[in-house]
Amino acid sequence: MKAGKREHLRLEHGDESLTGPVEDYLKAIYEIGRGSVSVATNDIAQRLDLTAASVSGMVRRLAEQGLVSYERYKGVTLTESGRRAALRTLRRHRVIEAYLSGALSYPWDRVHDEAERLEHAASDELVDRMAAAIGEPVVDPHGAPIPSREGLMDETEYFSLAELGAGYAARVVRVSDDDPEMLRYLGDLAITPGSEVVVISKAPYEGPISLRVSGSLLSIGPALASQVLVAPLINPEAPAH
Amino acid sequence: MKAGKREHLRLEHGDESLTGPVEDYLKAIYEIGRGSVSVATNDIAQRLDLTAASVSGMVRRLAEQGLVSYERYKGVTLTESGRRAALRTLRRHRVIEAYLSGALSYPWDRVHDEAERLEHAASDELVDRMAAAIGEPVVDPHGAPIPSREGLMDETEYFSLAELGAGYAARVVRVSDDDPEMLRYLGDLAITPGSEVVVISKAPYEGPISLRVSGSLLSIGPALASQVLVAPLINPEAPAH
DNA sequence: GAGGGGGATTAGTCTAACCTAACATTTATC
DNA sequence: GATAAATGTTAGGTTAGACTAATCCCCCTC
Numbered sequence: 436m437k438a439g440k441r442e443h444l445r446l447e448h449g450d451e452s453l454t455g456p457v458e459d460y461l462k463a464i465y466e467i468g469r470g471s472v473s474v475a476t477n478d479i480a481q482r483l484d485l486t487a488a489s490v491s492g493m494v495r496r497l498a499e500q501g502l503v504s505y506e507r508y509k510g511v512t513l514t515e516s517g518r519r520a521a522l523r524t525l526r527r528h529r530v531i532e533a534y535l536s537g538a539l540s541y542p543w544d545r546v547h548d549e550a551e552r553l554e555h556a557a558s559d560e561l562v563d564r565m566a567a568a569i570g571e572p573v574v575d576p577h578g579a580p581i582p583s584r585e586g587l588m589d590e591t592e593y594f595s596l597a598e599l600g601a602g603y604a605a606r607v608v609r610v611s612d613d614d615p616e617m618l619r620y621l622g623d624l625a626i627t628p629g630s631e632v633v634v635i636s637k638a639p640y641e642g643p644i645s646l647r648v649s650g651s652l653l654s655i656g657p658a659l660a661s662q663v664l665v666a667p668l669i670n671p672e673a674p675a676h
Numbered sequence: 677m678k679a680g681k682r683e684h685l686r687l688e689h690g691d692e693s694l695t696g697p698v699e700d701y702l703k704a705i706y707e708i709g710r711g712s713v714s715v716a717t718n719d720i721a722q723r724l725d726l727t728a729a730s731v732s733g734m735v736r737r738l739a740e741q742g743l744v745s746y747e748r749y750k751g752v753t754l755t756e757s758g759r760r761a762a763l764r765t766l767r768r769h770r771v772i773e774a775y776l777s778g779a780l781s782y783p784w785d786r787v788h789d790e791a792e793r794l795e796h797a798a799s800d801e802l803v804d805r806m807a808a809a810i811g812e813p814v815v816d817p818h819g820a821p822i823p824s825r826e827g828l829m830d831e832t833e834y835f836s837l838a839e840l841g842a843g844y845a846a847r848v849v850r851v852s853d854d855d856p857e858m859l860r861y862l863g864d865l866a867i868t869p870g871s872e873v874v875v876i877s878k879a880p881y882e883g884p885i886s887l888r889v890s891g892s893l894l895s896i897g898p899a900l901a902s903q904v905l906v907a908p909l910i911n912p913e914a915p916a917h
Numbered sequence: 918g919a920g921g922g923g924g925a926t927t928a929g930t931c932t933a934a935c936c937t938a939a940c941a942t943t944t945a946t947c
Numbered sequence: 948g949a950t951a952a953a954t955g956t957t958a959g960g961t962t963a964g965a966c967t968a969a970t971c972c973c974c975c976t977c
Binding site for chain 3: 684716717718728729731732733736748749
């Protein structure tokens, strides 16, 4: 059913040395639970493309290591130490993405996969040097915020483009980063962090959304629109949900 | 006795996807045997800091994968495919070292350890971009030759500074790269690839070697001198062995 | 050609992380 | 409040790669 055999590597760059898979679990738990909410094991399994049984096993080990708190059949929550580790990995990942894009002209649809591997091998020193070399970026190429060295991250939540009402203008702040094909498509449409969009109309019943983006008119489906986070512009009141 | 538990990671960046440990074995076999000579399992064990038993087991697996040819109690030799894989890893390692040093100002005594981890995670595309970004270097910061994309490497052999006779001048071409403390010391002495040394005198019975390096006089032991490879200058005949 | 010494191998364990299949628990529904 | 559906967990197996302890094989010496 699943990806099959795969092996692991204990990381030894600096701190407490977690394995690659452990870092991936912590990152997933953080991202699903937005840092604090309790997370279902099945959701972790889905995100990491593993079986639920594997996650149950790993989660128990994470609890033994004090990285999560966990009660059977209830969810999983990061402990303070797990949270710090997750943010450290997240910082590595996003700094690497930003560096690949900024310093080595990597196309934005390919930085994610490369960073996914490098984040487990790069030392904190390397990551800090990368960050310094490109001017201490605060977001990655997809607009995701980069945690600080100290483990602080901007946790502002944004509307998705799908939630924006007709007539409203907004600035794209972030797009989801793990589907290269989708990223290429968004890039073609000029829907990238920083660009300005105006919702011209929204067809009912999950219908297409018409937009103006940098002068041109285009139309996208709600599934895609929901992957684009925006900050509303000008309009005094927040758009209706 | 040894380093204990450690886990592994299947690499999936591009080619045939070897595990980190497998890449390390192939690299070690290549470096010990200079690419073609048959290598003793114990020598591999020593270099990788593993037990001989572990190496025996792994070498059998490598043979099954067609990466080495191996007959029990005889040595191990890389097959063509193993040789290619070794050179690919060596290229990754050295390009990364050169990049860290050239683009991120990493000190030369720390690039080795960082590259040792990154070489298993970086894709060939990333390595090629790094190489391009620093002008396609042909040697790493310690003077070791970088294999080409096509898997060709300069295999010139050099004398060590310990073999150089009194009175001879030479240019340092390469120093061994895996001992950070030694590298810092060599750096302090200005014994780095490209610098010119003259052997003033050599005390007998493994005694100290007096040198002139960039104007200053200094004296080093033969153990250190043997870690420094040089190309003789001017003098018509090769120095006596 | 009979030992010995040292290098190399096998035998048997261990661990992390995964899997499938079977079972348990919680939640939702009537 | 019983039962079905959904969700989660255990049991047991696999793999790569390491380890220790015990043994084997080659070759060198006498």
